[in-house]
Amino acid sequence: MSKSEKKGKQRKTRKAKNKDEPAEQERPRVGVFVCHCGENIAGVVDVKDVAEFASHLPNVEYSTDYLFMCSKQGIELIQKAVKEHGLNRTVVASCSYEQHWPTFAKAISDLGLNPHMHTQVNIREWCSWVTDDKKAATEKAKRMVAAGVARASKKEPVATRKIPITKRTMVVGGGVAGLRAAMDLAELGIPVVLVEKETSIGGHMTMLNKTFPTNECPMCTVSPLLNGVMSHPDIEVLTLSEVTNVEGTMGHFVVEVTTKPRYVHDNCTSCGRCADVCPVEVENEWDHGFGMRKAIYKPFPQALPSVFTLDTKHCIDCGSCVIVCPVDAVDFSMTKEERTFEVGTIVVATGYEEYDPTEITAYHYGHPDIITQLQMERMLAPTTLTKGKIVRPSNGEVPKTVVVVQCVGSRNDQVGNEYCTGVCCMFGIKNAGIIKDHLPDTEVYFCYIDIRTPGLYYEEYYKRAQKKGIRFIRGRPSTITPDPTGDKIRVEVEDTLTHMPMCIEADLVVLSAGMVAPRGFGKLSAKLELLRAKEGFAKEYHVKMGPVRSSRDGVYLAGAIQGPKDITQTVAHAGGAASAAAQPLVQGFLEKRMDTAVIDEELCISCLGCVTTCPVGAISVAEGEKPKVNDVACKSCGACVPACPVGAIQIRNFRDSQLNAEVSALLSVAAELEGGDE
Amino acid sequence: MAQSYSLFLGCIMPNRYPAIESTTRFVLDKLGIEIKEMERAGCCPAPGVFRSFNKPDWMVAAARNLAIAEANGADLLTVCNGCFGTLFEVNHALKNDEELKKDVNARLADLGYHVEANQEVKHIAQVLGFDIGPYGIRDYLKRKVRLRGAIHYGCHFLRPFHLKQIDDPEDPTILEDYFEALGVELIDYRRKHACCGAGGGVRAGHIEVSLEMLGEKMAAITEVGAEAILDICPFCHLQFDTGQKSLNEKFGTNFNVPVIHISQLTAFAMGLDDIGLEYQTIAPDFKLEAVEL
Amino acid sequence: MSVFKNPPCVLDSGKRDPTIEETLKAAGFDPNLCIQCGTCTASCPSGRWTAMRTREVMRKAAFSIEVVLSDPDIWLCTTCYQCYDRCPRDLQVTDAIIALRNLASARGFISDKHRKTVDLLHKTGHAVPINDRIRKIRKELGLPELPPTVYCYPEELEKLGKTLFQLPPRPEDHDEEEER
Incomplete structure (x- = not known):
């Protein structure tokens, strides 16, 4: 008997005393359901053989195969088996966790079982889709099912908790995508913070002369939206601003925004006298080489907010603008401003270049x-x-x-x-x-x-x-x-x-x-922890079924940042993103599954390794006490687990004991399949 | 008043296949349709060659023929796809373009004619296949034929569709229904609706290409074992009849499928024994087999 | 040196002769509306046996490449109208070919064989005139030996011949043998 097994045994004896450890449960009665997925799985894997094999595994009470487990008939088949055979755990060997764990978890939860007692084994993406070798695929599927059964036998029920969330959204990017998303969110009664890095909102659309296929004037078509956003009581527009830090998770993001000084206060009436007297003339970036501007300027006449901006890079400090301004709006003493916002969801609409x-x-x-x-x-x-x-x-x-x-x-x-x-x-x-x-x-x-x-x-x-x-x-x-x-x-x-x-x-x-993806998006995407496609655009959650979700919960994509789009597509996409970002906020709470980190206080030696390792600051410690995990903040990433020298911190349903069982089954089955004795 | 038509003879029918003319006259007579002769009429002129050289001259020459029919006071009837193509198109153009009509009449005046374009231009296949129709024709039949026939529509009867609007040129049924009523067992073949290769001045200018196109059709017709080719145009008729001989001489093939015009077959079914197949180049000894009603 | 200045295989966009394009447009074929899909070529019974590519004829004509008028390609069209009836942009392809032929004819590009049909028309009023054998057959079939067409009216025939289809002579540098 190895040292670690001994340790595990020791721990098991203490288990009953600790309420955070899985309580002694009734004997596992596992049902295994092998899906054909039409020909997707059955075309390569001998599903009948796998189901037959599973019926001999420890704790398995029932095992079968079916054409489409996710169909209504398939789900009814599972529910009937649970009832007839008194199953308390299910293993469905089919597709990915993302795709159908929720389907089958709901099927057993409808019968009163804890949804976490369902284990999903992916024999499609991880098995049948990656080989044509039927024998090898069938063997691999058997091992995976055996591992799944071993893991399922060790699983513990986990609670799902409703967590109230911050009813506010941040929209990053003030082009037509960001404007549309901000407006749609605000119209649902959700307060919006719109962050734009340029001096004015409107983005590329305001640079265009005409829009296809009607050859309409884009300024005319977008200006109601521009004005609407500027004057909406629920939208706070921050120009010259960038997201500099993001903390927290869906429902509770804490975003730091840095605003560069404009050197002109909002009481500017846009009379333009400052620009008239400014002696410095430079190329106007907005016009891409086809226009000039002064050092104090508005990029284009209809620019919003209708406030001039002083460009200190080119300003020669002559002070003429200060003297001529009738409302004393020009102010050289303005400085960079940092503000933090708590928001429930974030919409990224940083467009293209x-x-x-x-x-x-x-x-x-x-x-x-x-x-x-x-x-x-x-x-x-x-x-x-x-x-x-x-x-x-x-x-x-x-x-x-x-x-x-x-x-x-x-x-x-x-x-x-x-x-x-x-x-x-x-x-x-x-x-x-x-x-x-x-x-x-x-x-x-x-x-x-x-x-x-x-x-x-x-x-x-x-x-x-x-x-x-x-x-x-x-x-x-x-x-x-x-x-x-x-x-x-x-x-x-x-x-x-x-x-x-x-x-x-x-x-x-x-x-x-x-x-192409805009310059600087790398930095922002790193702060938001977003996956990017190799082309640089933000990767959507699913190319067909999740085009407005990002790879991260609570962060949504609007417009060309997800990939090149025309204005029509951008506006539609942004509307979709707004709707997705509003959904949890309108609901008012998140349902969070508590398969989070948990500390065995008896084992803990208060070294605080977990506290310093946690990337989201979910573990805290009070004077004289053992560290405590904030279940709401914990993202179940598992970084704390190896940081603990004594194995006191574990993730529910990803405990060492559960994973060890899974791995052991995987390996021991391998031996069996090869004809050897254990 | 009985139906009457100005019968436009054209060139190939009277000057190469007079049996088509004699059977047409026989059929129209049996149907009780009066024929008004078009004295002084000439070449339609052909839509392939002459239109290609000088479209305005072609229009004037065609309008002259239309004017002769108008003077007869009876719609113009053609027995040929080429004549139909020219006369229908010019009549249609004149009907819809007053300026053009003025210009054409200015030139016609020098020749002593005037055109109004107030009549119709019809094809014999339209009269038989549609006006009389597969049901109507039964009243006039003395017998039916026993024949496995391959239909060839030719081009200018149905195309261009937006002008003609007679039947769908990609999948027509007008001739199928009609020939079936005469007792023909129809046999389908590849590229049935493709050109015989004669038109557009190709037969006159590039006989080898013209024959190659014909050869492709003949191979398809022979492959399915058709006993005869059923057509509605003397020019296609000429191409199939003499063209098979040319193909056999040039390429060593042994095509030998008789060609029968719609007027010839109709006349036979109406009881006429001599429909002039003996004067044709290919299979002059071919005899149609009659089935008594 | 000047020999080397303009490579012969380079399309000279500067030397566009607008006549050909205008001719096409007038005939119901705006070459700019052609999307070069090739439905016409695929429909062409002639193109199955020759190098005639209807699509390419139209494209070259749009660029006013004059060789379109002297090449035999436009004369390989049987005017079957399949391309015309199938064009997805509803362009009048066959009419455009006829228009190109008219333009070619005006410049004298008419083959001797085609000139012969015009001679027959001028002499007899028919592209295919009657002969002795047919006269005999007509009689046997109970038809008048001669149909009452313009052939029977020599004065009018002469007048028609002088009025219609006076073809311009062939350009001197054009060798008919090149045509096939």
Whole structure:
């Protein structure tokens, strides 16, 4: 007998004395249910053989197989077996814990058993789906079932507790996704804190000139939402602000937000006298090179909040703005502000960034006549330097030939973006059409790999652009090069439909750069502990069934941060995220399963290893007492368990004894299957 | 008043397959339809060749034919898909475009004609298959035929669909229903609704290509063991009849399937013994087998 | 040096002759609306036996590549209208081919064989004229030996011949043998 077994035995003798240890329970009577999952499992695993094998395992009273355990008939089969055979534990060998543990746990809890007495064994994702070897798969399924039965035999009932939660949400990101989510939440009566890192809210949508497929003015369509959010009594808008720390869990997040100083107080009337007198003129970031601003500025006339911002990086401290301000709003003494907010849920809506084509050196982005679509949008804005006219930035002349180039930074393994942005065809076609509308005598070429305009009114939009006379060339330019012997841009492309290489001598080239995850999202996602896809976007909980949930409970995704989206999709997605984020807050409480950490006070030596290890601060200690676990805060991560030198802290249903039983069964069955004796 | 039609002869029917003309006249007579001759009419002109060279001239020449029918005061009846294609299209264009009609009439005036485009242009297959119909025709039959026949629609009877709107060109039934009423056992074959290869000036300009297309059809027709090809167009008729001989000479095939026009088969069922198959190039000794009613 | 300035296989977008494109549009085929799906080529009975690719003819025509007019491809269409009836963008493909043929004809690109049919039309009023054998058969069948068509009216025939289908001569540098 090994040392650890002895120790386990010793502990067992004390068990009855400690109310936190599982009480002596009635003899385990386990039922095993092996699911075919149609052909998903049964196509590889001999399910009948597995069920037969399980019937001989210790504590197993009943064992069977069925086509679809999750069907109504399957569930009734389990419930009937529990009643007829007096089962007190169930093992379903089917799919993942995430997928169907709740289904079967509810099935037995409806009969009065504790739901935790159900054990899920995943013989689909972990077994049948990963091999075609029927013999090996069947053997593996047997081992997994044996391990599951051993674990089930040791399981303890665990309580589910209702925990009140903080009825407030934080929305991170003030673009159209964040605005929509904030508005939808506030309209449900949930207080919202909206955090935006720029000086104003509205995001990319306010930079656009027109939106497809109706060619409406985006500012007109979004401004009711902008104004609504700004004036909503339940929404607090924090601009120039970023999330700097996140603590806690779903229902009780504690978020620290840092707000940079604006150096202009909210009593600013936006009269603009400060900017008039400011002697410093710099490029306006908002206009992507197509507009200028002063050191004290508003990025665009309709910007909200309607307050100027002083850019100290460029300010020369001349003080003219302070003198001229009629309401004394300019204040150089303002400082950075840190605030913490308690919120129940968080919506992440930090949007996207336009791909920077610089790295595709063959395209010579950086030449003034080679611009991106976002720059095109700003060129078309009446408030920028060109006053909405389409010109060659190099010389201000009207372009006679314009080439729109698709898939710049999308569908390109070389730059690490395998994906199709899915939006560029539409915005590329939109701007090609607008160029043609503005300049009917200009030849507009549209170089594409595939045209992807799926859905209602999108193909029609494409057709309309074709009707306008845009030349659609199926081919991706190999090079876009300024002509060394002239002022044209040479676009070399094959028209794959005539099999002919061609060279288009362009005056202006517009690159449809794809949508990528925004810079800085790595930091935020780390603070929020979110999984990210390899492309950098936040990974959704499930691609089909959970597109607005993040990988973390209580954190939801709205809009393009989950992956490239157009405005229509973004708004719909954000509405879904708001609804998901509101759901627990409207309910008012969380149901938390208490399979959390528990301390055996008799064993504990008060070394406080667990207290310092716990990543969420759920273990605390009072003077002269043993450490105590806050069940509500504990995330069951198990970090405390190895930190304890004496094995005093355990996770309910993940106790050493329970896991040891599981592992032992796994190994001993292996021996049996190989024909050896134990 | 009895139904009457201006019978448009065209070129191939009177000048290559007169038996189609004689049987058409026989059938119309039995149906009690009066024939008005179209004196001075000429080539339709063919929609493949002549339209391709000069569409406005083609329109004028076609309008002249329409004008002759109009002077007769009876709708124009064609026995040929090509003539139908041209005359229907030009009549339709003139009906729907006053400007065009003015221009065409300006040129027709020099030739001594005037067109109103106030009549219909019909195909014999429409009259038999639809106006009389598979039920109506029974009253006129003296006997039926015992024949495994493969139908060939040709192109310009049903296409372009948005103009003709006679039957679905991808899956028509008008001829199937009609020929079945004459006793024919219909036999389906691959690419049944494909072109015979003659049209569009291809037979005139690129005989080898034209024959290759025909060969593809003939292989399909032969494969299913059809005893005869049933058509509704003298040009397809010419292509199938003489084309089989050319194919046999050129490619060493032994295609030998007689070709029968809808008028010929109808006349036979109405009791006419000599439908002129003996004058045809392929299988001149082929005899239709009658089934007494 | 100038020989090397313009490689012959590069589509020169600057040298677009708008006539061809305008001709297509007038015939109900806006080349810009064509999505090059190939339904036309797949429908074409001629393309099964030749290099004729309806889709490509339309694409080249849209780029006003003149060779479309002198190549035999457009003359391989049997005007069966299958492409026309099936085009998902509802473009009038066959009519466009006819329009291209009209343009080609106006520039003299008409084969000798096709010129012969016009000669027959001018001489007899028919693309396929009567012959002695048929005259005999007509009599046997109880039909008038000669149908009462324009063939029987030489004066009118002459007038028609002078009015209609006066074909322009073939361009001198065009060799018909290239056509097939």
